Amino acid sequence: xxxxxxxxxxxxxxxxxxxxxxxxxxxxxxxxxxxxxxxxxxxxxxxxxxxxxxxxxxxxxxxxxxxxxxxxxxxxxxxxxxxxxxxxxxxxxxxxxxxxxxxxxxxxxxxxxxxxxxxxxxxxxxxxxxxxxxxxxxxxxxxxxxxxxxxxxxxxxxxxxxxxxxxxxxxxxxxxxxxxxxxxxxxxxxxxxxxxxxxxxxxxxxxxxxxxxxxxxxxxxxxxxxxxxxxxxxxxxxxxxxxxxxxxxxxxxxxxxxxxxxxxxxxxxxxxxxxxxxxxxxxxxxxx
Amino acid sequence: xxxxxxxxxxxxxxxxxxxxxxxxxxxxxxxxxxxxxxxxxxxxxxxxxxxxxxxxxxxxxxxxxxxxxxxxxxxxxxxxxxxxxxxxxxxxxxxxxxxxxxxxxxxxxxxxxxxxxxxxxxxxxxxxxxxxxxxxxxxxxxxxxxxxxxxxxxxxxxxxxxxxxxxxxxxxxxxxxxxxxxxxxxxxxxxxxxxxxxxxxxxxxxxxxxxxxxxxxxxxxxxxxxxxxxxxxxxxxxxxxxxxxxxxxxxxxxxxxxxxxxxxxxxxxxxxxxxxxxxxxxxxxxxxxxxxxxxxxxxxxxxxxxxxxxxxxxxxxxxxxxxxxxxxxxxxxxxxxxxxxxxxx
Numbered sequence: 001x002x003x004x005x006x007x008x009x010x011x012x013x014x015x016x017x018x019x020x021x022x023x024x025x026x027x028x029x030x031x032x033x034x035x036x037x038x039x040x041x042x043x044x045x046x047x048x049x050x051x052x053x054x055x056x057x058x059x060x061x062x063x064x065x066x067x068x069x070x071x072x073x074x075x076x077x078x079x080x081x082x083x084x085x086x087x088x089x090x091x092x093x094x095x096x097x098x099x100x101x102x103x104x105x106x107x108x109x110x111x112x113x114x115x116x117x118x119x120x121x122x123x124x125x126x127x128x129x130x131x132x133x134x135x136x137x138x139x140x141x142x143x144x145x146x147x148x149x150x151x152x153x154x155x156x157x158x159x160x161x162x163x164x165x166x167x168x169x170x171x172x173x174x175x176x177x178x179x180x181x182x183x184x185x186x187x188x189x190x191x192x193x194x195x196x197x198x199x200x201x202x203x204x205x206x207x208x209x210x211x212x213x214x215x216x217x218x219x220x221x222x223x224x225x226x227x228x229x230x231x232x233x234x235x236x237x238x239x240x241x242x243x244x245x246x247x248x249x250x251x252x253x254x255x256x257x258x259x260x261x262x263x264x265x266x267x268x269x270x271x272x273x274x275x276x277x278x279x280x281x282x283x284x285x286x287x288x
Numbered sequence: 289x290x291x292x293x294x295x296x297x298x299x300x301x302x303x304x305x306x307x308x309x310x311x312x313x314x315x316x317x318x319x320x321x322x323x324x325x326x327x328x329x330x331x332x333x334x335x336x337x338x339x340x341x342x343x344x345x346x347x348x349x350x351x352x353x354x355x356x357x358x359x360x361x362x363x364x365x366x367x368x369x370x371x372x373x374x375x376x377x378x379x380x381x382x383x384x385x386x387x388x389x390x391x392x393x394x395x396x397x398x399x400x401x402x403x404x405x406x407x408x409x410x411x412x413x414x415x416x417x418x419x420x421x422x423x424x425x426x427x428x429x430x431x432x433x434x435x436x437x438x439x440x441x442x443x444x445x446x447x448x449x450x451x452x453x454x455x456x457x458x459x460x461x462x463x464x465x466x467x468x469x470x471x472x473x474x475x476x477x478x479x480x481x482x483x484x485x486x487x488x489x490x491x492x493x494x495x496x497x498x499x500x501x502x503x504x505x506x507x508x509x510x511x512x513x514x515x516x517x518x519x520x521x522x523x524x525x526x527x528x529x530x531x532x533x534x535x536x537x538x539x540x541x542x543x544x545x546x547x548x549x550x551x552x553x554x555x556x557x558x559x560x561x562x563x564x565x566x567x568x569x570x571x572x573x574x575x576x577x578x579x580x581x582x583x584x585x586x587x588x589x590x591x592x593x594x595x596x597x598x599x600x601x602x603x604x605x606x607x608x609x610x611x612x613x614x615x616x617x618x619x620x621x622x623x624x625x626x627x628x629x630x631x632x633x
Contacts, residue, residue, distance in 0.1 A: 035499075036428050039620035042528035062619050066530070070583075116620075177318070179341070179350065179537050182567070186532035187618045199569045207550045209351040209561045239618030241340065241534050243319035 002111045002131075003141025009056035011140040012080055015106055017051045019078045025104055028078035029067055031060040038116045042067065056080075058114045061122060063233045065089050065189040068098050078104040080140075082113070083130035084233035087266030088189035090135055091231055094266070094273050097192060107136025111144045115238060124150035126247050128232035134267055152232055153255045159248055171249070172212060175219050177242045180210045184246055185222060187239035190229045197221060223249045228257040228274035231266040260285050289460040290483050291475035295334065296454065300474040302329035302379075308468065309375030309412075312346050314339055323378070334418065334451070337427055338382050342540035342612060344392060346378055347409045355558040359551055369557075373408045377468075379416040383493070384432040384608040386417045386444040388540035394602045395543050414468055416458075417445030419489060426498040429611030431624045433498045437608060440493025450489050457486050498609065501628055505599045511630055512596035521633050522584040525626050528619045531583045533564030535613035535621075536590065541606045544570075565589050591626055 003011075016028040032043025032053045040060050044067075045051050064079055065088035071077065077098075081089055086107060092098045109132040113122040123129055129152045131144035162170060182198075185191040197205045198218045206217030223246075230250040237247045258264050260283040261274040271277075293301050305311045311326040316333050320340035326332055357366035389410070396406035419440035420426070426439070433439075442448035446465030450457045457478055460466035469475065478486075515521055536542040546563040549556055563570060566587070571580045580586050598606035607623070614622045 034620040035614065035622040035625050038428075039614075039622075041620050044527050062528075181533040181537045181564070183530070183532040183534040183618045186530035195569065199567070208546065208548050209550065209559060211351065213552070235618070239530075239532070239534070241319065241538060241616040 002109065002144045002147075005057045005110075008108055008110065008141050009054065012056055012106060012108075013051050013054050015138050015140065016045055016054065016078060016080075017048055019104055020045065020048055020051065025076040025078040027071070027075070028080070028106070029064040030054045030080040030106075031056055031062070031064075056108070058112055059116045061113055061115065061235070061238060063088055063187070063189050063235045065092060066187060066235070068092055068103075068189070069192045073099070074102060076102055076104075078106060080106045080108055081133050081136065082108045082110050083133050084128045084231055085189075086133035086135050087128065087130075087231035088233060089266075090269050091190060091229060091266035091273070093269050094271060095229075100269060104138070105133070105136045107133030107139045109133065109139060109141050109144045111147050117238070117243075122234065124152045125155045126237060126245075127234040128152050135269065153251055156248065156252055156255065159252065172216070174244050175215045176212055177244060178210055178215045178219065179242060180208070180215070180218070181241060183239040183241060184236035184244075187235040188226070189233070189235070190226055190231070191222070193225075197225075219246070219249075223253055226250060227253045228261070229265050230254055259283075289466055289469055290478040290486060291458045291460075291469050291472070292478040292482055293456050293458070293475050294454050295451070295456060297474060298332055298334065298456065299329040301456075301472065302326060302332045304472045304474050305377045305379065308377060308414075308471070311377050311379060312343075313377075313379035323380075332379065334380055334456070336380075337420075338385075338430075338610060338612075340612075340616075341538055342388065342610065343378060343381055343385050344388065344540050344543075346376070346413070347389070347406050348392070348396070348543065350562050352405055352560045353557050354547075354560065357556045357558070359554045359556050371405050371408065373412050376409070376413040377416065378413050380418040380449070381415055381445070382420060382610070383417055383439065383441040383444075384430075384435075384437050384610045385540050386415060387432075387435075387437050387441070387608045388610070389415070390444055391541050391604060391606055391608070392543060394604075398602075414446045414464055415444070416465075417442060417448045417461075419448070419450045419493060420496075421451065422489060422492040422496040426496070427611055427615070428499070429614040429622070430609060431499040431501075431611060432609035433496065433500050434503055434624065435605060435607060435609040438490070438493035439496040439498075440490045442490060450486055452482065452485050452489075455482070457482055459486055498611075499624055501624070501631070503595075503605070503627060503631075505603070505605055508605070508627070508631070509596045509599035511633075512592045515630055515633060516588070516592065518633065519584065521630070522588045525621075525629060526584040526587040529566075529583050529587050529621055530619060531566050531568065531586055532618065533566050534616045534618065535623075536564040536566055537562060538612040538616045540608060540610055540612070541594070565593070587621075591623060591630075594623075595627060595630075 019025045028045045031040045034041040063085045207214030234247050313332040314321040315324045315331045321336035323343045353369040396403040422439045442461045446462040448459045460469045544563045545560045572578045594606040
């Protein structure tokens, strides 16, 4: 039996309160009330009084790891992390953007998250499909077991069956709809470059206007920049106002990486990111 | 003049309008409805709440080419791009979005300098407004009644449309609309009952309530001026903000743009492209200095511009309460809640 959302919310408040009260962290990243129940807001509690404002329900989809790099290094932070979110935390630790010792991870085992826009269940189709956090200091409910374990790569079947021309036509059509609001990169916990390559104008890597050339340049570069780093939380696709299925590309790159290097992103703090680690036994497929 | 047709015969009406010029109307797309130029009259779809993107791009396209040139060639060889301006029917615009055109007119034509691209497109367009149904609740993100806009305000449209079950009632509002309506053979005359229904709906639209709070231009402008240096307030309301540009790009009254030179091989184009005050590089100066490096400074700019600076400079609040920024925010930031918080602060 999975712990209820209400119970997780209670546990979250209790544990966050304890951490703040004991001075173990200076802030807890969690979820708070939005303009209605379906639209909770990422929320920061800095005192015991703030803890009351926390909520947790099936629409708390945002990946809070995204905010970790915003605070000065060394800030002691408590963070509520669902399965994929915890992988983002690990990946950020691997990339030395945050220190493990500065974090208290409040792991949320959860089943039944929903996309507020479509009301569809969020599962392995658009995310990594895990239910339990990979790393945590405190677990805010019972581990979820007995739910269907689906491969996060099953959804790729359709795209993988496409020929090269068809695949290009598919992605061109999808990416042509991009309005270049950059919600995808801003929602992404791994997109922390400052400045992002696409914002540079000396040299200029891609055009600013939302047309095929610049759109392809932006998205394809971003996809590849996330190779071996994307932890498949699906936030980019949920953030996209025009619903471009960005997760398909990220999943495909993640699958290739996993096949070549035998590791998925953000699964262990003892690993190094696949593409910055050299091992003699590594696959040479990348050079083919 | 009140005319009518049925929803089933919408494509006949669309076909008739296409004979008058380009028809831009809502069509169903992957992520929701959007205004697109119609090539198949059957594609026009009035079964939508509101479009995902605002109709501002009809007059103010995301990308607009000004000059074409060859790199290294003499400036005398550069060519001005003539804008493609045709008689246009903009069909199915919700009252709050119609109101946004009036606000945008201030910037593009109302300050003494006329933007010919906006002005010519506006002049060439006939606007068919389309009432929200005051008998069904508004989307939880909407707050247009806060801005004094009704669910069925015909003002600003040339023709105003109200749905009555399977009928579509069309009322001429301006002489331009009157002329166009009289030239459409697929329409029949409406009855006295229809007129009563039409007038009743317009009246019901005025008392219809979306999310509502009492906001008056002068006090709110003052409030945000007073809050400018209150960093704690802005840091709190912007804590979740990702500083992407989704809100500004879907907004019907955001009008910031950048002038870019885009070149491919030796072919160059000087064009205007939408820009967003939420982007880090929006205020990046050539010296390298950036006066708005923090997220809270950028969110403060966006909201204060709409609810304070705009009032001081031009009079009206630069927001129509369409709810698009709230609906499309990846982290559910809500401008209405922030305005409410500001009033309490």
